[in-house]
Amino acid sequence: SAVISQKPSRDICQRGTSLTIQCQVDSQVTMMFWYRQQPGQSLTLIATANQGSEATYESGFVIDKFPISRPNLTFSTLTVSNMSPEDSSIYLCSVEKDFSGSGELFFGEGSRLTVL
Amino acid sequence: DAKTTQPPSMDCAEGRAANLPCNHSTISGNEYVYWYRQIHSQGPQYIIHGLKNNETNEMASLIITEDRKSSTLILPHATLRDTAVYYCIVMGGGSNYKLTFGKGTLLTVNP
Numbered sequence: 224s225a226v227i228s229q230k231p232s233r234d235i236c237q238r239g240t241s242l243t244i245q246c247q248v249d250s251q252v253t254m255m256f257w258y259r260q261q262p263g264q265s266l267t268l269i270a271t272a273n274q275g276s277e278a279t280y281e282s283g284f285v286i287d288k289f290p291i292s293r294p295n296l297t298f299s300t301l302t303v304s305n306m307s308p309e310d311s312s313i314y315l316c317s318v319e320k321d322f323s324g325s326g327e328l329f330f331g332e333g334s335r336l337t338v339l
Numbered sequence: 340d341a342k343t344t345q346p347p348s349m350d351c352a353e354g355r356a357a358n359l360p361c362n363h364s365t366i367s368g369n370e371y372v373y374w375y376r377q378i379h380s381q382g383p384q385y386i387i388h389g390l391k392n393n394e395t396n397e398m399a400s401l402i403i404t405e406d407r408k409s410s411t412l413i414l415p416h417a418t419l420r421d422t423a424v425y426y427c428i429v430m431g432g433g434s435n436y437k438l439t440f441g442k443g444t445l446l447t448v449n450p
Contacts, residue, residue, distance in 0.1 A: 227382075256437070265426070266383065266440040281437075315382050317438075326373060326430060328438065330382030 227331035243302045244334045246316030251296035256317040272299045306338045343427045348445045357414040361427030364408040370431040376423040417448045
């Protein structure tokens with residue numbers, strides 16, 4: 224299994240500011256993913272964070288708005304830049320279980336962001 | 340990735356089996372069926388996955404039809420703690436585990 228810690232668990236931010244969310248895993252993992260869950264909606268993949276290379280963004284998400292860092296195999300950050308109320312969501316970090324290729328992913332508890 | 344269709348909601352009595360259906364009629368030969376669930380205010384939790392054979396683990400059983408166009412997740416003895424949104428996801432091995440979540444089924448287990 225994998226234990227994933229996200230910080231902050233929740234925050235209230237002002238329009239136009241930026242917030243960085245941290246994801247710490249208790250073991251080394253190859254692939255880390257960042258998801259967004261808007262109120263009452265399902266999860267949407269933002270990007271895949273690969274160690275040692277640029278993150279790979281999904282359609283509709285850009286690096287300027289959601290810069291991601293992946294400095295090592297246990298840590299990643301997602302920044303939500305120049306926030307607007309539409310960015311109010313839960314942001315979730317996810318990791319692949321191991322290198323077995325099972326496709327079993329572990330998720331953090333999420334970071335609930337409210338933008339005023 | 341193939342799309343899936345699930346009923347938006349289901350009810351189940353506590354202690355009874357919960358059978359959650361999923362249609363994935365356009366599934367490809369190398370795509371697996373995954374089930375995750377999300378309990379309120381928590382991150383999603385992996386339940387089970389399979390290719391074409393039925394699978395069982397400590398949480399649930401997965402029944403995949405012979406033509407692989409549909410599947411059923413079975414919680415053998417549902418408890419109140421099983422109340423959650425259940426997501427059926429089809430994903431190929433070459434997709435680098437990029438899960439595409441649909442709307443899922445809200446299962447409500449009633450006392």
